[in-house]
Amino acid sequence: MHLPEPRGPFTRALRADLTAGALSPATVDLARRTAATCTDPLGDEDLQLALAVCYELHYRGFAEVDDAWEWDPELIGLRAHLERRHTEALRALVGDLEGTDEPVDRQLSALVAADDGPSLSSFMARRGDLEQWREYLTLRSVYHLKEADPHTFAVPRLSGRAKAAMVEIQADEYGGGAPGRMHSELFAGLMRDLGLDAAYGALWDAAPAAAFASVNTMSLFGLHRRWRGAALGHLAAVEMTSSEPSRRYSAGLRRLGFDESTTVFYDEHVEADAVHEQIAAVDVCGSLVAEEPDLAGDVLFGAACALAVDGLAATHLLGAWEAGRSGLRGQRPLAA
Ligand SMILES: [Fe+2]
Ligand SMILES: [Fe+2]
Structure with a gap:
């Protein structure tokens, strides 16, 4: 499959980096900021698509993206910002579960x-x-x-x-x-x-x-x-x-x-x-x-x-x- 169209500044930067072959510090910073400032992580088009792109490298990958990205430590570090925010949002969504x-x-x-x-x-x-x-x-x-x-x-x-x-x-x-x-x-x-x-x-x-x-x-x-x-x-x-x-x-x-x-x-x-x-x-x-x-x-x-x-x-x-x-x-x- 091909990389999806960007949905905001973050997915635009991520897409450019993945095709160019190197993650720029500005993109990592955008990930950190997107995760820190977005108010509705589960409904945020830029954040959710970026996370899906990161995960897709473990499934079938993208035609334009080198397979080696799958275990790129910086990309996994970037993904961790998104995962933290996503997990917090899940916790908030389901509330306290009484076992x-x-x-x-x-x-x-x-x-x-x-x-x-x-x-x-x-x-x-x-x-x-x-x-x-x-x-x-x-x-x-x-x-x-x-x-x-x-x-x-x-x-x-x-x-x-x-x-x-x-x-x-x-x-x-x-x-x-x-x-x-x-x-x-x-x-x-x-x-x-x-x-x-x-x-x-x-x-x-x-x-x-x-x-x-x-x-x-x-x-x-x-x-x-x-x-x-x-x-x-x-x-x-x-x-x-x-x-x-x-x-x-x-x-x-x-x-x-x-x-x-x-x-x-x-x-x-x-x-x-x-x-x-x-x-x-x-x-x-x-x-x-x-x-x-x-x-x-x-x-x-x-x-x-x-x-x-x-x-x-x-x-x-x-x-x-x-x-x-x-x-x-x-x-x-x-x-x-
Ligand atoms: Fe099924
Ligand atoms: Fe089933």
């Missing part, structure tokens, strides 16, 4: 049950029109085209039952050996059916900060061993809030006349995640906490972040549509 003596899977269920964020799936089931569907898929493509990858970074940090259970889930996400059944591939097919460019990263320029805040949260948890508990809690919350909403998304597409060749991405999740949610909460998170009880708080934190950051994306789209605006950036043609 209890209950098994962690029950605490996760309680957290999910208490989530009162707006239901985007209900809107899409009943009212979402084709253009809103395109916008929704564009936003979600930032994650779903690399579905499962951010959490997979946590696998080598685990052992025993938690690891085996997590690999069982991830194997399904990756299609169980059939490339065409990979969830990222099923999502790409869905995008193409709705006339969108499904190439990896192709729609980044149209995606709002909320899309990157979501994936950056997963990358943060997956790439730092210190956050392994949060990575697993995040995965559990994703799995636990997927099956029923997927049924609604599928219904929304059928309402618009699409058949099962298009809805297969959601239909697959209705089935698979009804099973995954149990494995993730009980076998993955339960086993991790049995082995490392001190991580219970991080598991709940990761789960709470998943719910809250998803809520931000839903609020962003629904708010824009309510106001008669697009929830995407710019007027770029989205079609392939």
Whole structure:
């Protein structure tokens, strides 16, 4: 994929440095200042895109950027400023989480049950029109085209039952050996059916900060061993809030006349995640906490972040549509 268009002075400087081959002190200073002064880090286009660009070097990289940047110590130092601010914002967003003596899977269920964020799936089931569907898929493509990858970074940090259970889930996400059944591939097919460019990263320029805040949260948890508990809690919350909403998304597409060749991405999740949610909460998170009880708080934190950051994306789209605006950036043609 290619580097995305800049969204402010910081991403402009970062883009110039990455292509030129050296990080300038002015860019590092801009990172420090952006992190120190921005008031809404999770909604800040410049900060979120910069963090996504830094993390993407660990995934597929960019055509114009030398692969050696991945472990450039200065770039990782710059990224740390952004990560600190992002993490503070997550803490502020989810507030204090009161842990209890209950098994962690029950605490996760309680957290999910208490989530009162707006239901985007209900809107899409009943009212979402084709253009809103395109916008929704564009936003979600930032994650779903690399579905499962951010959490997979946590696998080598685990052992025993938690690891085996997590690999069982991830194997399904990756299609169980059939490339065409990979969830990222099923999502790409869905995008193409709705006339969108499904190439990896192709729609980044149209995606709002909320899309990157979501994936950056997963990358943060997956790439730092210190956050392994949060990575697993995040995965559990994703799995636990997927099956029923997927049924609604599928219904929304059928309402618009699409058949099962298009809805297969959601239909697959209705089935698979009804099973995954149990494995993730009980076998993955339960086993991790049995082995490392001190991580219970991080598991709940990761789960709470998943719910809250998803809520931000839903609020962003629904708010824009309510106001008669697009929830995407710019007027770029989205079609392939
Ligand atoms: Fe999936
Ligand atoms: Fe799943």
